Amino acid sequence: MLRLLDLRGRLDAGETLDYRAIVPRADFDVDHAVERVRPICAAVRHEGIEALARYSEQFDGVVPDSFRVPAAALAAAADRLDDELRAAFTVAIERRRAVSAAELGEKSVDVTLAAGAVVSQKMIPVERVGLYVPGGLAPLASSVIMNVVPAQLAGVSSIAVTSPPQKEFGGLPHPNILALCHILGIEEVYAVGGAQAIAMFAYGVPGLCPAVDLVTGPGNIYVVAAKRLLKGRIGIDSEAGTTEIAILADAAANPVHVAADLISQAEHDPAAASVLVTDSADLVARVETELERQVALTKHVERVRTALAGRQSGAVLVDDLDQGVAVVDAYAAEHLELHTADAEAVAARIRNAGAIFIGTWSPVSLGDYLAGSTHVLPTGGCACHSSGLNVKSFLKAVHLINYSREALAEVARHVEVFAAAEDLPAHGAAVTVRFEQR
Structure with missing residues (x-):
């Protein structure tokens, strides 16, 4: 075999x-797929809900009554969960949360380089993220946990989840996906799949979904192609x-x-x-x-x-x-x-x-x-340079530079020399002017 x-x-x-x-x-072949998804993303950007409806009918065979899943549907899905499945979900959430908490580590670091010369690093959560949960051959409810839990532990303030609508569930995503969103306290859930879901997150759809800063989660080649196409407008976790x-x-x-x-x-x-x-x-x-x-x-x-x-x-x-x-x-x-x-x-x-x-x-x-552990992992040999989805995927490292007059004076000449060597005299002047007598 x-x-x-x-x-x-x-x-x-x-x-x-x-x-x-x-x-x-x-x-x-992501490059080939990018050309397939380019018109889809453009249509979602310019047509909004009309484009979502057209592509939902074309690719999923169903148009949801509402692309944003009603809160009542989330709660109903959770209420209908089998007891053993609910227990499995609970253990999975607890364990992923425990590992995510350990991943978080120190969120800020201060380095004193000289008297009055301090550089700090502060880890700031991304403000708004869109999480994609596949629903094709296997509706991966587990991906809800893998995406949502580390985002929550990181402190992301606005989390939206999307998953393809399913014919057999009346245009809603799979009930297990909805149930996990409800258990985890995620109220913003969309019944949108494929490249059009990534475009919805990247551009926003007026009256439906505000744009996000970061999109994470696995998907098929067209989801990956849309992430590649829109990277820069949004951050992405990887091209899994x-x-x-x-x-x-x-x-x-x-x-x-x-x-x-x-x-x-x-x-x-x-x-x-x-x-x-x-x-x-x-x-x-x-x-x-x-x-x-x-x-x-x-x-x-x-x-x-x-x-x-x-x-x-x-x-x-x-x-x-x-x-x-x-x-x-x-x-x-x-x-x-x-x-x-x-x-x-x-x-x-x-x-x-x-x-x-x-x-x-x-x-x-x-x-x-x-x-x-996480199951959103790099594929195609990308593990040689990329990590799986974790708490740090949802954090930005920001340096805070805080020098006193004396600390700047100590290195001022070095800055001026460096700037002159790079033929950027205004860079040096921005330091020199601070010590000139007026």
């Missing part, structure tokens, strides 16, 4: 291997694409667990990536056997088979664990599981991953819901 890429012996043979290029990766998992395993790994975890991510989308990296050909064979058995038993068989057999998925055979670490570091997976001896020590060697799941009892699905 998984295509096999055998790297064994190729380094010893003198070959130079570019792991980033040769390890399976999904195609994700289709989900991916990499598993680094050795011969002692449990093939039942490995197969189950590969399937769990393949279940998201036919384009989802599931990659196994191991130095054990025997493990690959045992995982293949388990995949055949478990895939036949899962609900979304065709979706899973398509993902696992796609060019974005595969098994990579390496010479040893050291090469395996190099491969997964180059891949920079959204989710990286470690099924190896001394997995904690291996985790300490990893530089690039959105989140690292250590040992067989820490599956990605735990992180998706209840670990307390």
